[in-house]
Amino acid sequence: MAMSSILNTDDIKKALDAFAVADSFNHKKFFEMVGLKTKSFDEVKKVFLVLDADNSGFIEEEELKFVLKGFARDGRDLTDKETKEFLRAADKDGDGKIGVDEFASLVKE
Template structure:
């Protein structure tokens, strides 16, 4: 298991963080961090989330610099990602069970978790992962986000 998340995983986090940084200040409310982590399919014990929040916001200001968040959380999340979790996440996104994630399914997921992403951003996400060029993301392509496990 890698100690760091891949570039693609960090990019996914950046999208989630930007959605919670509406004014572009480069900070996010500490209260939003568990939501961002959960929305990306990670399950971390509550005690560890509390530890992460304390490390990121020791003065309890209520906000966290996004760069600090990426550095610390990428190490913690990488250690919690298993192939089984990747498969579970993929299956939850593959709503119709056809073995791939379509643009429509990704759009539904982002809307369901309250992430406002444009159609062009959703298409770019799919294109980035779509190795075989069929316009959809199969499990092997999806798993490349987690290739260091």
């Protein structure tokens, strides 16, 4: 499933452009810019499933590094610092990965 079937392509491009510089990524602003904050749980879950590249039911740290590429192929990789901050913000139960409920909660923050 393509992100463009869930979110507006122009919004995705604007958000990716806004965070094109390394160490500039802010998940709260990004989710707001792509329009994810206003989506239903089911739509947020669809986005989660796209980002869960290995279909494990979780977004692990390695997948998180490529999260922007999940929104568009030309998205940049997150830096190690951004990846760790993103994981820390989302991983409420401390298991080192992000489940769908944790992801949905993070999006709605």
